[in-house]
Amino acid sequence: MPTTNIPRGLSLGRYVAEAGSRQYAADVIHEARRSLVDYLGVTIVAAFDETVEPVRRAAAKWNASGKSRIVLGGTTTPALAALINATATHAMDYDDVHYLGAGHPGGPCWSTALAVAQHIDAPDQAALGAFITGFEIMAKLGGGGVPGVGRRLQRKGFHPTSVVGRMGAAAVTAALYGLDASQSLHALANTATTAGGLVGSFGTHGKPFHAGKAAMDGILAADLASEGHVAAIHLFELEHGWLDAFIQDRQVEVPPLDFDTGSELLRNGYKLFASCRATHASSQAAMELAEKISHSSVQSVHVKVHAGALVTAGNPDPKTPLEAKFSVAFCVAMALSGYRLAWSDFSESVFADERVTSLCKKVVVEAVEGQSPASAYVDVILDTNDVLHAKTAIILGHPDNPVSDQGLEEKFNSLVRPVLGEANAKTIIGAAWQFGEPGSLRDISQLLAGK
Structure with a gap:
């Protein structure tokens, strides 16, 4: 200091x-x-x-x-x-x-x-x-x-x-x-x-x-x-x-x-998402892939985030809607399942959605030192070993990528x-x-x- x-x-x-x-x-x-x-x-x-x-x-x-x-x-x-x-x-x-x-x-x-x-x-x-x-x-x-x-x-x-x-x-x-x-x-x-x-x-x-x-x-x-x-x-x-x-x-x-x-x-x-900021970049990237996947064909999901994301949103297995807001894995699973992460999406009903709960178990989150907190990388590995890739360079809502009036x-x-x-x-x-x-x-x- x-x-x-x-x-x-x-x-x-x-x-x-x-x-x-x-x-x-x-x-x-x-x-x-x-x-x-x-x-x-x-x-x-x-x-x-x-x-x-x-x-x-x-x-x-x-x-x-x-x-x-x-x-x-x-x-x-x-x-x-x-x-x-x-x-x-x-x-x-x-x-x-x-x-x-x-x-x-x-x-x-x-x-x-x-x-x-x-x-x-x-x-x-x-x-x-x-x-x-x-x-x-x-x-x-x-x-x-x-x-x-x-x-x-x-x-x-x-x-x-x-x-x-x-x-x-x-x-x-x-x-x-x-x-x-x-x-x-x-x-x-x-x-x-x-x-x-x-x-x-x-x-x-x-x-x-x-x-x-x-x-x-x-x-x-x-x-x-x-x-x-x-x-x-x-x-x-x-x-x-x-x-x-x-x-x-x-x-x-x-x-x-x-x-x-x-x-x-x-x-x-x-x-624009009703969850911890640390989940936003990865969720935004995952949304790009939601319409490109069949949940039954997903082998695993690999997410790269800033190291600080797991300090505040590292819960791998949330049990309540409030806990889900602090889980990169669960929010990514929601985004891949078509949810927009609006405030109304974080309810008990999301835990009854097998698309989300099954995908969450397949998400591996890697913290990368030096990566920008506003960025994230998401790879969805299919059963065929094909890989679907998406990234967020700067979260929408960041001052360098602002939300309009x-x-x-x-x-x-x-x-x-x-x-x-x-x-x-x-x-x-x-x-x-x-x-x-x-x-x-x-x-x-x-x-x-x-x-």
């Missing part, structure tokens, strides 16, 4: 404190709105998912009052609304992904921005700027690509969304509260000492809860800082800080905290129209595309009541 004399904490605090006066480029604002469209779609459809219901019920017991909207529900305090909503965002593993390693920023950052802004009646433009600020903080702290922070956290067993998501949410809240640089740094430092979230919980209710708890803890951290709570502000330095604790062998390349050159938001990605709208409509109806879906997506303009936050908040 490199060392530096530059006070990283000071840089972080100042960046958050300047959120209210910062001017954002048009392409950054547009990308924030794209992220909001995606966030709203995946959150609305999952509002009552099996992973979210226990969180809703537990939060209801607190009987907390506030003006923050629970998606398709009532209002409560910002921390609880963000807890529930961000859990829903991540429930189907269908939410956005930062391809340089910071995890899934939309859930913690948008849930926090909306909940806090609703509660304090913040201007729409302030909510937009706070989201962008939180996203940049989360992405800078968790970025760096394969040798960087987020990917190394995963190798060590920690979920980046949970770890740096808290920091993103704290930055969003501090920006909306108008905290100064010192207070903002204390808010971030509070999240550093409470960060956690284990990869071992993937395939259970614990993974989406990571996003919800990150949002909740970020708000709490900023609330404490606003009241004068003093935290260990040295935790963001590269000696004896949070990274030393999480990555104790120091085998990590920490990217600089350079907020002046380029926006991390422009490197955001969007999912129209593609995001199609995803949104497929998720929201069945829940809210065509007219309401049209209104809410229209407000999302104009978010930051006066009245957009109000329109979204009203429709999220689901009444």
Whole structure:
């Protein structure tokens, strides 16, 4: 791990404190709105998912009052609304992904921005700027690509969304509260000492809860800082800080905290499959072969993926739809069987499909060091020993192979129209595309009541 004399904490605090006066480029604002469209779609459809219901019920017991909207529900305090909503965002593993390693920023950052802004009646433009600020903080702290922070956290067993998501949410809240640089740094430092979230919980209710708890803890951290709570502000330095604790062998390349050159938001990605990102490249390749095979003639399937794919999606024999989302082998078998890996495909019925279950047993997944995380190779070996080959050079949805605005709208409509109806879906997506303009936050908040 490199060392530096530059006070990283000071840089972080100042960046958050300047959120209210910062001017954002048009392409950054547009990308924030794209992220909001995606966030709203995946959150609305999952509002009552099996992973979210226990969180809703537990939060209801607190009987907390506030003006923050629970998606398709009532209002409560910002921390609880963000807890529930961000859990829903991540429930189907269908939410956005930062391809340089910071995890899934939309859930913690948008849930926090909306909940806090609703509660304090913040201007729409302030909510937009706070989201962008939180996203940049989360992405800078968790970025760096394969040798960087987020990917190394995963190798060590920690979920980046949970770890740096808290920091993103704290930055969003501090920006909306108008905290100064010192207070903002204390808010971030509070999240550093409470960060956690284990990869071992993937395939259970614990993974989406990571996003919800990150949002909740970020708000709490900023609330404490606003009241004068003093935290260990040295935790963001590269000696004896949070990274030393999480990555104790120091085998990590920490990217600089350079907020002046380029926006991390422009490197955001969007999912077209409702499963762990690590399954996407191989599933996309397998879909090319679905119509070319007869399942009875398949001898074996050989898949080559980036080594990190088996850290998060290496389950060879999932037993539940949620576990299936974290299995390269099962997702490839689904894709070869004609499934599009939509959210509705991950149900108990897929386990009754013998095409999928029999193929899954024939899939061998090889992790290849140095292979791009956005790529995959799939070979289907037939009984005749003929080989059908397909590859994904760059996953669709990656910033280097982006989903169009129209593609995001199609995803949104497929998720929201069945829940809210065509007219309401049209209104809410229209407000999302104009978010930051006066009245957009109000329109979204009203429709999220689901009444």
